[in-house]
Amino acid sequence: MSRAKDILLSGLVLVASRGRRKPRKDAARIVPDAGPNPGAETAAILLLFLSGLCGVAFVVVYALDRIPHQTQFLGLAIGGAFVLLAAALITTGLKLIVTEELADEYPPNEHPHEQQLIADVVEESGSRLTRARLFKLGLAAAGGGVAAAALTPAVSFGPFLRIKYFFGTPWRPGRRLVDENGRPWKASDIEEQDFYTAFPENDPDREALGAALVLVRLPKASLRLPAELRGYDADGILAFSKICTHAGCAISLYRTPKFAPDSPKPALVCPCHYSTFDPAKGGRVIFGPAPRPLPMLPLSIDKQGYLRARHNFDEAIGPSWWGVRNRSANP
Amino acid sequence: MKVLAAAAVALVLALPASAANVEHGKQLFGQYCVSCHGPNAEGATGQRYGGTAGRDNQILTGLAPSLHGVGALAADFYLRTGYMPLKRNGIQPRRSKLIFGERDLQDLIAYVASLGKGPPVPQPDPASGNLAQGLHQFTDHCAGCHQVVAEGGVVTGALPPPLEDATSTQIAEAVRIGPYVMPTFSKKAISDAQLNSIIAYVQYAKHPDDRGGWSLGHIGPVPEGLVTWFLAAAVLVAVCMLIGKRLRE
Numbered sequence: 001m002s003r004a005k006d007i008l009l010s011g012l013v014l015v016a017s018r019g020r021r022k023p024r025k026d027a028a029r030i031v032p033d034a035g036p037n038p039g040a041e042t043a044a045i046l047l048l049f050l051s052g053l054c055g056v057a058f059v060v061v062y063a064l065d066r067i068p069h070q071t072q073f074l075g076l077a078i079g080g081a082f083v084l085l086a087a088a089l090i091t092t093g094l095k096l097i098v099t100e101e102l103a104d105e106y107p108p109n110e111h112p113h114e115q116q117l118i119a120d121v122v123e124e125s126g127s128r129l130t131r132a133r134l135f136k137l138g139l140a141a142a143g144g145g146v147a148a149a150a151l152t153p154a155v156s157f158g159p160f161l162r163i164k165y166f167f168g169t170p171w172r173p174g175r176r177l178v179d180e181n182g183r184p185w186k187a188s189d190i191e192e193q194d195f196y197t198a199f200p201e202n203d204p205d206r207e208a209l210g211a212a213l214v215l216v217r218l219p220k221a222s223l224r225l226p227a228e229l230r231g232y233d234a235d236g237i238l239a240f241s242k243i244c245t246h247a248g249c250a251i252s253l254y255r256t257p258k259f260a261p262d263s264p265k266p267a268l269v270c271p272c273h274y275s276t277f278d279p280a281k282g283g284r285v286i287f288g289p290a291p292r293p294l295p296m297l298p299l300s301i302d303k304q305g306y307l308r309a310r311h312n313f314d315e316a317i318g319p320s321w322w323g324v325r326n327r328s329a330n331p
Numbered sequence: 332m333k334v335l336a337a338a339a340v341a342l343v344l345a346l347p348a349s350a351a352n353v354e355h356g357k358q359l360f361g362q363y364c365v366s367c368h369g370p371n372a373e374g375a376t377g378q379r380y381g382g383t384a385g386r387d388n389q390i391l392t393g394l395a396p397s398l399h400g401v402g403a404l405a406a407d408f409y410l411r412t413g414y415m416p417l418k419r420n421g422i423q424p425r426r427s428k429l430i431f432g433e434r435d436l437q438d439l440i441a442y443v444a445s446l447g448k449g450p451p452v453p454q455p456d457p458a459s460g461n462l463a464q465g466l467h468q469f470t471d472h473c474a475g476c477h478q479v480v481a482e483g484g485v486v487t488g489a490l491p492p493p494l495e496d497a498t499s500t501q502i503a504e505a506v507r508i509g510p511y512v513m514p515t516f517s518k519k520a521i522s523d524a525q526l527n528s529i530i531a532y533v534q535y536a537k538h539p540d541d542r543g544g545w546s547l548g549h550i551g552p553v554p555e556g557l558v559t560w561f562l563a564a565a566v567l568v569a570v571c572m573l574i575g576k577r578l579r580e
Contacts, residue, residue: 071544090574193515197471252475253486255512261376261393262421263512264488271475276487287487 031098040095047088054081166316166324169210171297176201177213177239177307187301190217190237195254195268197242198307209318212242213297214251214268215307216279228314229282234299234307238279241297241317244270246290248319251277268294291320356442359435363416367395372446374398380420391421402449406440408504423489423511426496453503457531460524465532468525472516480536482549486512495537502530 058077061070109115129135177185177198185198198213199206206212220236232238242250249272257263267286268277275288283294295317298310316324360372369375374397382390395417398405409415410431414424431439444451470479476491478484483493489512494502503526509515521529547558 071542075544086570090570094574189519191515191517191520193509194517194520195514196520254475254514255486255488256509256514257512258509258515259393259396262391267487269487271484274485274487 032100034098037095040091044088044091044096047084047091051081051084051088054078054084057081163316163321165209166318167313169312169317170200170203170205170208171210171309171312172200173309173311175309176302177215177299177309180206184306185215186305187235187237187307188305190215190307192217192219193256193258198239200309209243209248210241210313212250213239214242214254215239216254216266216268218266218280222280224280225282226284229296229298232282232296232298232310234301237299237307239297239299239307239309240268240277240279240283240294241313243318244272244275244290245285245292245294245318245320246270246273246275246288249273251294292325351437351441353438353441353445355435356438356440356445359431359439360442363430367417367420368398369395372398372443389421394420398443398446400447400449401443403440403444403452404450404504405508406443407452408501408508408510410436410439412501414510426492450507453500453507455499455503455523455530456527457499457534460526460528460531462528462531462535464525465528465530465535468521468529469532469536472514472521473529476513480539480549481533488512494533497533499530499534502533 054077058074058081061067061073061077064070067073126132178201179185180197180199182201184201185196190196194216196215198215199211203211215237217237218233220233223233223236223238225232240251244251249270251268251270253269253271255264255267255269255276257266265286266279268279268283269275270288270290273289275290276286277283277290277294278286283296285291285293292315295313295315297313300308300310302308360368361370364372367375374393374395376393376396378394379390379392380394382388409424411429412424413427413429416430417424418427429436440452469481473481476484476486477494481494484491491513497505505513506516506521506526506529
């Protein structure tokens with residue numbers, strides 16, 4: 001504590017006793033004299049103080065939480081502070097600071113002999129290398145290796161090694177489908193030409209990629225499911241993973257034609273890049289950048305009429321990655 | 332005699348319409364709708380047409396659906412928005428200038444409503460809706476296609492329109508019909524009370540509270556950086572040119 005007092009005291013003494021520099025009586029001025037400009041000086045000083053005021057106004061407006069259009073006043077205050085400061089500095093630079101232009105030729109090359117010596121030194125220093133090219137190759141190899149090592153961690157941006165979240169979903173045989181409020185979905189709730197979101201029952205982690213489903217119902221006669229998905233529907237009700245297989249957005253668009261002859265087919269569409277999936281064909285991609293079909297969850301209807309999952313997805317859900325097709329979920 | 336006839340005509344025209352004239356509606360139907368919907372509004376689903384190079388050789392089958400049982404709800408929606416008559420088969424219906432006056436609209440709607448039992452024109456009450464609930468419901472069912480403040484969006488093969496011109500009745504009708512490729516939300520999926528909340532939200536979204544400040548005229552997903560580049564950068568360059576001095580040569 002006393003050490004702090006010592007430092008403070010000595011600082012104050014140093015600041016207070018700094019001497020005024022005595023003017024050089026004999027030397028001529030270096031910077032040409034231009035006389036005072038009281039108008040510009042007053043303007044600059046005024047602008048500086050106004051800028052300070054705006055800064056303080058920002059603090060005041062920030063503290064007064066309840067004034068209307070507070071955002072706009074905050075913007076005006078901070079913007080005003082900057083603009084007024086800029087105006088003050090511009091005025092100072094243009095009207096107050098003495099400026100002069102000096103132009104001169106480049107100096108002549110003063111030491112050509114010395115410059116040649118340096119070039120000779122560099123050349124002779126490398127004379128002990130007998131395999132200069134190989135040495136340079138080695139340098140390139142080392143540099144390349146270091147660069148590759150530096151860039152490699154970028155691979156970890158993708159799920160190169162941690163892919164269990166795309167296979168391990170909460171869906172187990174017999175798990176009931178519930179809505180976002182936890183109410184179980186009945187098969188009779190699912191009507192044609194509408195789409196619904198479902199989650200696994202009793203699962204606290206709604207945010208898990210594998211949890212959310214999108215449910216649609218199509219007339220059974222219109223279904224054209226591929227062989228491996230035959231029977232995955234429940235009375236025409238189809239359940240797909242809600243997560244797009246392109247980059248992982250939630251599928252929230254459903255196209256349902258009212259007059260089939262003149263309109264595009266029913267399709268689930270992702271809002272991010274418009275990957276379009278055909279539910280009648282088991283989630284096949286009919287447009288857009290998704291590289292693989294939307295995974296389908298097999299459904300059954302229990303005795304009370306509630307929808308239940310039959311087993312987990314057969315494949316990875318969620319966004320696609322290198323090698324996504326090389327593993328099935330249930331090997 | 333001519334004066335008497337003119338007076339009689341004036342008297343008849345001055346009589347207020349007591350009920351919509353279904354017969355007149357049928358005449359209008361014959362003028363504007365029969366060519367696609369068929370003489371008895373039974374629809375035309377078998378005809379194949381098209382296949383020209385100008386239309387990418389696409390062959391369309393069927394001109395228009397049957398209107399039996401669609402009710403006053405559907406007729407009121409499609410006619411008052413100008414979605415119908417459709418300019419060309421196979422295109423998405425769009426809001427357009429109405430070619431019918433109010434009397435003709437009522438007659439035509441009455442005629443279509445008489446073609447079998449269908450839902451009446453809805454009477455929504457957005458004032459009884461809950462705005463917060465409406466936002467939640469709208470985000471769940473509608474925002475994917477129509478955008479979260481109903482500025483419109485895109486779906487593969489269609490353009491969900493912005494809802495700034497939609498009246499409360501039209502919103503209620505569209506939700507129950509699901510025009511073109513829009514899903515159809517029955518009362519089981521969206522109850523009338525929830526629909527009132529959704530309508531209240533859509534009406535709010537027409538003039539949302541722009542908390543952030545300048546809304547850039549609600550022109551859509553334009554990043555604020557564009558304002559910086561196009562406006563502030565130009566101003567900065569201009570200021571630099573003003574305060575700078577060129578080197579005297």
